[in-house]
Amino acid sequence: MKLRMIAATAAATIAWTSPVAAENAATLDLMPVPRSTELGAGAYIVGADFSVAVEGAGATDRLRAGVGRMLRRLSDHTSLFFQPATFLDLSARDGVSMTVSAARGGAVELGEDESYTLTVTAEGVRLEAVTDIGALRGLQTLLQLVTLDERGITVPAVEITDAPRFPWRGLMIDSSRHFMPVDVVKRNLDGMAAVKLNVMHWHLADDQGFRVECLAFPKLHQMGSDGRYYTRHQIREVIAFAAERGIRVMPEFDLPGHATSWVVGYPELASQPGPYEIERGWGIFKPTVDPTREETYQFLDTFFGEMAELFDDDFLHIGGDENTGEHWNDNAEIREFMEENGYADTHELQQYFSQRMQTILEGHGKRMVGWDEILQPELPTSIVIQSWRGREALYEAAGRGYSGILSNGYYIDLIQPTDFHYLNDPLPEDAPISAEAAKRVLGGEATMWAEFVNPETVDSRIWPRTAAIAERFWSPRHVRDVDDMYRRLDRVSLRLEGLGLQHERNQRMMLRRLCQCRDVDALEVFLGTVEPVKIYNRGQQRKHTSFSPLTRAVDAARPDASPARRFRQAIDGLIDGGFHDTDLLEEARSWLRLWQENHAALEEIFRSSPALSEVESLSRDVSEISLSGLAALEILADGETASRDWLRPRLDRLRAAKEPRGQLELMIVEPVKRLLCVAVGEKGSDEPGCRADESMAEAAPSHRPRCLGLACRGRYRGSGL
């Protein structure tokens, strides 16, 4: 118990009080890192008399509201009591602490100017931008600069010149698989604004739910949603909320596949007679609209006309992915249509469908967006391809004149480590693409597919990781120091909490519910050693439906378990440095002791918590593995070597511990294995189980698990693996 506290405190110290390394000075605590940051001398001291003036032709209501939110957060963060006048009077006048200036009101559309310059001196703050939207981006930077420490409340003197690298920086939220109420969407929009994302791609219809009120065809939402849909007023409320933050809202209505929820109310749209029910499982399903009947296009023309009016963005996403074609092949009339028109296969039939869709959307003033599958030579280059397949597909399309955005490698539902997403560049320096075509790579989107998240857990999958992806889309290509990213991410995560995001605070709540107790420290320590299984393994290891509970240990666990990552770093450092670094040695020991003793602290809880029994043996393994690790560490610290006989049973034990339980996997197996192998000396590298090709690695960036069965088809493969 005592050791646990010490180690936990050690970890906290590591996280928080280490001075910013000299080479990181230019990144401060900023995320995303600005294009250019020049540190000056001294700092501006923030006091209760802080005041702001907004000026210029871009002093819009939106900018004033943004300044109001900035002041609110500044006051909340510092506990300073600003005067009412601070909030109520933003007119230009002498003696204000900060001036915000924008030359014009911006448009919430692709390519709008988002640049700004921010100048802080001991005398005051000046923020300048071409548009009010650029000024909003600069306000977020200012908030991240505010520093509370021994010196009080300060902003470092700095000159920042900033603009985004890519104009399309998105987060896709799937409201179909699990419905996400308006407040969930809003708090995530606040999070997006904080890290300068500018597109919310809203996945609103899929097999498991049709989530928008439709006036023309009310059975869509009435029969396709279990009553869980957004009213038109709520949709407008969300769009206005996003626009206030300079964020576009692009809706997606996935067709011709992923269409079960459409055809529950309108089976006449379908390629097979029906009747249909809302899909309750996860995967790829057959219901598909019939692309051969003119009535289908009349329906869709009316439908998209209504949606084009409701959603004011220039773009509308029609999905287009993962149509199995089975319901088409099984329909004699559709086969006949294909024959008549000379379509060799269902893929060509879908091309026909996409063309018709493009015509409809163009008629309603929208540019069509779709997943890779929609791409075909007959479509105009005004469409945009969203690629789950990968960069190559994107570059090829760009070469042919099509704009595109990358989502391959940004599937945040797959529980891959943050640095994997972070280092995934839409346009790496050596990208095989012409300079001209490269301009058509507009950016990218993180995708939050919602099979395994609900309103309680979704924030913990999106945040803080999406902040690192946002940096990839905004910051210069050369910004890719993983350690510095993790350092800043830890701080940004706490800042994001202040916006109402629940990624940090819900974990202990979920643990309290699991154990029905208040002292969840030991459970938290346990969760520091595990992560949910990666890629599509969760659905494979246990059958889930839309009714399955998302309240288990696997749901409380986080992607990118921070203690396990820090332990891996310590072990890497020790192996590289020959076990002479006493600080690293003590850190590794502290973690291992903490974990070794943890199971004893949990035994009582496991005994009385049926909901935790599925992970009890994992907890026991944590203790055993840590004991092995401690033994190896002492051998190595003493400069001794272990025998092969010592090694083998321990390696066997480790191998067994790799087996996931409760869809959780241990993240400390590989570093302990490395310790053990090193402990037997040079001969260790030849030991069965120690050879380089026998990694027990958890899904680290270098790890490429095989694609398994059904779950690898179609967009489901967007993991970038």
Next chain:
Amino acid sequence: MKLRMIAATAAATIAWTSPVAAENAATLDLMPVPRSTELGAGAYIVGADFSVAVEGAGATDRLRAGVGRMLRRLSDHTSLFFQPATFLDLSARDGVSMTVSAARGGAVELGEDESYTLTVTAEGVRLEAVTDIGALRGLQTLLQLVTLDERGITVPAVEITDAPRFPWRGLMIDSSRHFMPVDVVKRNLDGMAAVKLNVMHWHLADDQGFRVECLAFPKLHQMGSDGRYYTRHQIREVIAFAAERGIRVMPEFDLPGHATSWVVGYPELASQPGPYEIERGWGIFKPTVDPTREETYQFLDTFFGEMAELFDDDFLHIGGDENTGEHWNDNAEIREFMEENGYADTHELQQYFSQRMQTILEGHGKRMVGWDEILQPELPTSIVIQSWRGREALYEAAGRGYSGILSNGYYIDLIQPTDFHYLNDPLPEDAPISAEAAKRVLGGEATMWAEFVNPETVDSRIWPRTAAIAERFWSPRHVRDVDDMYRRLDRVSLRLEGLGLQHERNQRMMLRRLCQCRDVDALEVFLGTVEPVKIYNRGQQRKHTSFSPLTRAVDAARPDASPARRFRQAIDGLIDGGFHDTDLLEEARSWLRLWQENHAALEEIFRSSPALSEVESLSRDVSEISLSGLAALEILADGETASRDWLRPRLDRLRAAKEPRGQLELMIVEPVKRLLCVAVGEKGSDEPGCRADESMAEAAPSHRPRCLGLACRGRYRGSGL
């Protein structure tokens, strides 16, 4: 550090693993306690095959939806994977685990039947009710009965017959002083449903904000709300959400005082020329509508006509409180009107206004509700009085034929201890009221005035305390065991978390923001010793406005600090028992050691956290006081006595420590004082500072602080003091 952990664990053990005392068996973990509970033998075992059928003419959509929510929560709580059919098929059939039967659909109105019987045997569960609303109440009882422990997931065999004591069981939410977005209201409605409250009284207009969209007079919400108002669609959404849970929504539009936000857009309504601005401060203000002009009543007739259509409840609250009358007296035409009509004072003029209001509301089919001030002989007995003044006023009104509800003693914004509210009975056994008149005491309402709460903190003021008040309104009068209430409240609080309420989870988040760190254990220990200042002291000790930050230590602190309360109990037990109980002795020691060592753990955090500096000296006092307490404890444990010279400087130190800082006060002063006084032996009771009339007591139920200045006028006095 080590001791801190031990003590914290000890506390957790006290809270969670103590077996239910035999005399508490009948209350189980239920809150509110049912009218009758008969425990049977054995238990029903809940498995993944759990299923429910709904039957009877009361098998409404509302009841089916309620069963769906119950199943969702049951699955979430147990982590059981129910089949989709469990949720989708609620038809009566053989072999279901549970039958829910209601004879008719209920009406969401005062006096509807809410009774139910719940029978659990080893074979299954049967819930029967007259109305679907009664069945909803029974579903909440079932959820509270589900037990997870060594035996697995079970429901004890039991026969419960239940019905509410009072028909009006409310929570008032003030959305004017701080706007509460729809999701805040909804999650609190879920909390209300969980503890069987049935009225949300919605305080929608006051000096600081007019919060409802108004079609007829749009400048009300446009100019009176800073853009923070509920649209008509949102209002309807909330009403529907409440009705789904069998909860009435009664709106309040406070008049003729508290009217600043009305007259910002419509100064012609006011009694003085204006112009007016939205009020940013807290207190009682002068702006008042002019009751002498017919145009006022034309305006109000149109306004209430629109609101009467929007809000479907039979009742509408017009406030009526705290009109200073100054703006009336200062207006020559109003004075003339009073003279012409023979009104002796502004009180009589307000009586005239109330009569006119009653006529208007009656014309729109509503029964008028108002605070004590509206009561007058000219009004029909169809109106309802909400009493902040006290029971006597209520009984007097009831004697004259008026129905009433009690809010005096349920002002949960005043940070009084839960047991104070809990023991405050609207109709104690010895109430001086006839049986006939007693029937007109309809129940009560907890009032969450929002000067010092925002969406982030409001849950922590409402919950879990309001669950105890809900029990007062629902359960039989004789249910008033304070210890058992606190025991159950601790469990209910964790259950309420699962509904999305943030009273538990936000505290550590707020501490992380204050220290900008992750290890907040020591801050949490500190908060266990303090509470926000009581009654109206917060506003008196520091000037607040609607822009003031609510992110300080005082906001993270909780009413009814549980560690301090437990420590007081331990000290009481030791003093009563003569310091022979080694368990109590060890508990008291553990707390004191924990607190004594805590400041050292915080020094580093205080150094680097400017937002915490205002409470640093409080933390130091905790250490010093605890050291004194430990010394006294050792003297007493050894059967020795201390000298007066030993006592005096320590008492002086305690007295100084009573001074609040950062609007927080120490809750461990009084028990330590008692220890010290006892330590000097019998002569202690005569010592200055030890005498019974020199209590240093924190606001305990017996504590009656004086009513101070402005803050004690009008409804502001509803503290029951």
